[in-house]
Amino acid sequence: MSTTTTELTYAEVADHNTKKDLYVVIHDKVYDVSDFVDEHPNLTPIPTLLLPNGVCGALFTDVIDRNWELVMLISDSRREHRGGDEVLLDVAGQDATEAFEDVGHSDEARQILSGFLVAKLKRKPEDPVPKVAPPTGPVTTSSDTAGLGVGLYALVLTGAFLAYLVYRYMQN
Ligand code: HEM
Numbered sequence: 001m002s003t004t005t006t007e008l009t010y011a012e013v014a015d016h017n018t019k020k021d022l023y024v025v026i027h028d029k030v031y032d033v034s035d036f037v038d039e040h041p042n043l044t045p046i047p048t049l050l051l052p053n054g055v056c057g058a059l060f061t062d063v064i065d066r067n068w069e070l071v072m073l074i075s076d077s078r079r080e081h082r083g084g085d086e087v088l089l090d091v092a093g094q095d096a097t098e099a100f101e102d103v104g105h106s107d108e109a110r111q112i113l114s115g116f117l118v119a120k121l122k123r124k125p126e127d128p129v130p131k132v133a134p135p136t137g138p139v140t141t142s143s144d145t146a147g148l149g150v151g152l153y154a155l156v157l158t159g160a161f162l163a164y165l166v167y168r169y170m171q172n
Contacts, residue, residue, distance in 0.1 A: 006119040010095075010127040017093030019085070023118070024096040027130075030119040033088055036112070042083040097130035 008023075008030050016023035022034045091099050100113075121127070 004117055004119055007122040008119040009122045009124065013121070014093040019089060019092075022088060022092045024088070024091050024094065024100075025121050026095075026097050026100050026113065028121045028123060029117055030121055031113055031116040032118045033113075033116050036116065037085045037088050040083060040085055040088055095128045095130055098132055101130075101132045 010025070013023045013025055013030055016032070016034075019037055020034055022032070022037055024031050024033055087099065088096075105113075
């Protein structure tokens with residue numbers, strides 16, 4: 001993990017607020033993400049749920065309703081968050097801790113972030129204090145929280161498919 005002894009005040013960070021010169025504060029550390037602005041991923045669209053007509057029998061209304069609720073839930077939570085360069089421009093020269101943590105970035109994203117560390121924040125009493133818990137531990141590389149939505153979606157589809165097979169079996 002990168003370290004630094006340089007210290008910058010919040011006012012100094014605030015000067016770096018353009019696309020070509022973009023600093024953010026995350027958990028009291030200052031990152032120069034200028035080279036990453038154009039690399040930041042866009043929101044991946046969620047595929048629409050398509051079910052064959054036969055599945056829409058009265059017996060399965062409940063399953064389908066639940067499927068639909070879950071898909072809406074996932075897509076709603078993703079719609080709230082945009083991606084691309086605009087999310088970084090929104091927090092240019094500011095404390096981006098809440099924005100960064102709200103999205104639930106993966107360990108890979110945290111690893112990338114650590115490569116952009118340029119300074120520690122020299123905190124003053126008037127500086128904004130983000131309303132999030134400090135990071136819990138060292139970065140690991142195995143889990144991927146961003147994949148959770150897709151995993152849940154796959155689980156729901158598999159459940160619906162199995163229910164459909166049982167339905168066909170019962171019909172026979
Ligand atoms: C400041 C440094 C940042 C870095 C290095 C970074 C990096 C990444 C990376 C690598 C991903 C891919 C998914 C993942 O691995 O988690 C990602 C996704 C995303 N980031 Fe960031 N990010 C940063 C800041 C932000 C901020 C401030 C926001 C504000 C909302 C944001 C919003 C998002 C969103 C919405 C996605 C989801 C894209 C999707 O689910 O398809 N990011 N980011």
